[in-house]
Amino acid sequence: MSLPEKDEYFQVHQSEGYTMELNGVEIEDTFAEAFPIKIARVLITGATKKWALVAAQEATGFGTSVIMCPAEAGIEKIVKNETPDGRPGVYIQICTFGFKALEEQLLKRLGQCVLTAPTAAMWNGLPKAEKQFDTGFKLKFFGDGFESEASIGGRKAYRIPMMQGDFIAEHSIGAQDGIAGGNFFIMADNQMAALAAAENAVDTIAQIEGTITPFPGGIVASGSKVGSINYAKFMKATTNEKYSPSIKDRIKDTNVPADVNAIYEIVINGLSTEAISKSMRAGIEAAVKIPGVKKISAGNYGGTLGPYKFNLKELF
Template sequence: MEINGVEIKDNYAEGFGIKVTRILVTAATKRLAKIAATEATGYGTSVIGCPAEAGIDCYVPPTETPDGRPGYVIMLCQGSKKQLDHELLERIGMCILTAPTTAAFNVLDDADEELKTGFKLKFFGDGFEDELEIDGRKMHSIPIMSGDFLVESTFGFKAGVAGGNFFILAENQMAGVMAAEAAVDAISAVEGVITPFPGGMVASGSKVGCNNYKFLNASTNEKMCVTLKDKVDSDIREDANGVFEIVIDGIDEESVRAAMKAGIEAACNVPGVLEIDAGNFGGNLGAYKINLQDLF
């Protein structure tokens, strides 16, 4: 199968279950909302080594937010409920509450369960906190130095999908970077998903285990390394010298599929892209199998 002359491999992405939250961060201006959203979602590429997977889902204009101010929806994801609870508390408490003019709202539909993040944060008010309702939501108002921080009492989480992915194989590294950026641009218009890696793209790939160093659970996937093409039994075609992966977390499989489709179509519009492939672990580890060709 080809799109715009780019080969779409008959392969599938293997996704995993993860618990996802969606938090709307509003502020006086779009720029201030972005600052808080960026701080709160940093150090959040993969739960393999980061305390959470995190990213900005979408921008919401002031006419569509509960407090009439511009905002960004961020997603925080974790496999463990306990760790998710901790991450919400700390990322909202340390990175949003401390940011200028912000408020935080729960914008996850159809939650499986609720975390009492706002309820816990209110005690920081030391008795001066208050309770109010905005747009039918129970909010806590916590006096801080520069004003009152408003935070919704509970934040829902639900079973979502992590690890939706596709690989972009390009003529060289720079065409790969640009195609990955184009893919991320397209995915950012799909609601309910994030691309948690830096700039939305992944420059490195892992395999399970490590042949040379037994103490490691994961190591570089040498079959997908462009500089090892001539040294190993490579999975990279001869003419490809730049490979990047797009990893997607979403609120459900449908969102992840929509993001993969939009991202792949965008990447195939970039000159120098040769092939789209997907990453999986033989299908034994993850609950979701998304075939690339089935997306179109």
């Protein structure tokens, strides 16, 4: 039921400049608008993949949007043993608007959620970046003088004795300019179809280097607009009523197609426009495989807000 009649399973139909289709799903001729952010990248290793993930999840929680979270944060990628200590690892990204806030978030999130996590160690995820924070050096003082310097896998690190045994922290954590707010919308006839498509998109993006999807499970249920119609005095961002299926009959200029009853947004932060483009493409390709997906769109502010534009058609 979910498969096309023809065997050209993944064909891009780009007719005279207007309608692009992927696996029979319309790709709207629009673009995602994104903006600059500062990104620190940390490699967390653990005794097993599970324990590396436990630390990474705690450290990146409460990190969906800088609107009201102290940072945007997420898991970038799981790696096998291409790590300084040869153990399983997880790359995470932590994003804020400035380097000062970023340094504070690194200290708090690594100090409270990685140093405290069973078997975890922390490594510089951007050792060649110009900007380097001495977060590991600062954390070594937890050792109360019993810590020592160590060189592990060629990295300058500290060995901090604690109850579980030693915690290993690399001296520096690198950061760089990055991009926040890459995105696309998955529009489907049914909420569960939109959700399965979003899950597929996130699973695929999780294997791509350089990007994170910071929202819960990688998915945004509540795509918003800037400002407010009715509560303009105190609300800076409110629901995007033109993309709200349950009230499409009440909104004259709704953007919700007649056959669409649920929309999920995938928001992507990343180290480069190339990485974000790659993740947007892979995510969309994964999403359109789910039966019930009707259209792919993207969120922008007419180009007035962010300097980065990701045109959906140009991804393919």
